[in-house]
Amino acid sequence: xMKLPPLEYTFDNVVLGWxxxxxxxxxxxxxxxxxxxxxxxxxxxxxYQRIKSQWYEGIFDxxxxxxxPIPFDVETVALDNGKLKVVTKGNTKVLINFKALHIFxxxxxGDMGLDEVIEEYLVHDMFDITAGSxxxxxxxxxxxxxxxxxxxxxxxxxxxxxxxxxxxxIITSSIISAADIKNFDYSDTIIRIxxxxxxxxxxxxxxxxxxxxxxxxxxxxVKSRFHIKVICAADLDDRITTHx
Numbered sequence: 001x002m003k004l005p006p007l008e009y010t011f012d013n014v015v016l017g018w019x020x021x022x023x024x025x026x027x028x029x030x031x032x033x034x035x036x037x038x039x040x041x042x043x044x045x046x047x048y049q050r051i052k053s054q055w056y057e058g059i060f061d062x063x064x065x066x067x068x069p070i071p072f073d074v075e076t077v078a079l080d081n082g083k084l085k086v087v088t089k090g091n092t093k094v095l096i097n098f099k100a101l102h103i104f105x106x107x108x109x110g111d112m113g114l115d116e117v118i119e120e121y122l123v124h125d126m127f128d129i130t131a132g133s134x135x136x137x138x139x140x141x142x143x144x145x146x147x148x149x150x151x152x153x154x155x156x157x158x159x160x161x162x163x164x165x166x167x168x169x170i171i172t173s174s175i176i177s178a179a180d181i182k183n184f185d186y187s188d189t190i191i192r193i194x195x196x197x198x199x200x201x202x203x204x205x206x207x208x209x210x211x212x213x214x215x216x217x218x219x220x221x222v223k224s225r226f227h228i229k230v231i232c233a234a235d236l237d238d239r240i241t242t243h244x
Contacts, residue, residue: 017104078110132206
């Protein structure tokens with residue numbers, strides 16, 4: 001089978017990253033963006049709502065302007081003889097000549113002369129209210145002295161035609177250190193127990209007087225505090241600028 005040569009592009013400025021900061025930077029300056037992760041910022045919406053997110057708006061705008069040469073499915077990124085080498089999950093190899101490389105995230109990156117040190121994660125946990133979800137009112141709790149910082153009762157997207165938003169589910173926002181991200185004491189089970197205690201304290205119950213029933217649906221965790229460390233300054237390509 002004949003092996004196809006890699007695709008090759010030449011851009012003055014390239015942005016490498018997936019977070020909203022990288023998208024906004026590329027959009028503001030009109031630079032090409034390489035999205036090097038399948039991670040996305042957390043966003044909750046109900047089916048009838050229009051997604052309002054700077055990340056999605058930025059991606060759409062960059063796509064319209066042809067500034068997403070490899071928009072998705074990036075497997076690995078590395079430097080290869082002074083070029084940025086990107087390999088997709090379909091095993092397509094792309095070489096990019098550049099004058100400046102702006103690095104926001106090192107996800108899926110090989111040897112770039114840099115290391116990403118994650119200190120904290122922003123964690124969202126979604127809990128379905130499986131009994132008693134028709135609360136009909138917005139509830140928000142800001143918690144003190146807890147790794148769980150915010151509890152929000154949001155319109156459920158599990159129930160058809162919930163246009164009034166009366167049916168609720170729960171989203172918690174937590175800050176968890178990298179050392180504790182897999183620690184049971186910071187798990188969704190512990191958060192569920194906390195929520196059940198808070199529901200009793202605030203006397204939030206079903207119409208029949210029974211306690212609400214909640215079930216963990218999913219966890220979304222992204223780095224929130226980190227820094228990029230230069231491994232060897234003498235070996236670092238002088239065309240690279242890091243952003244945190």
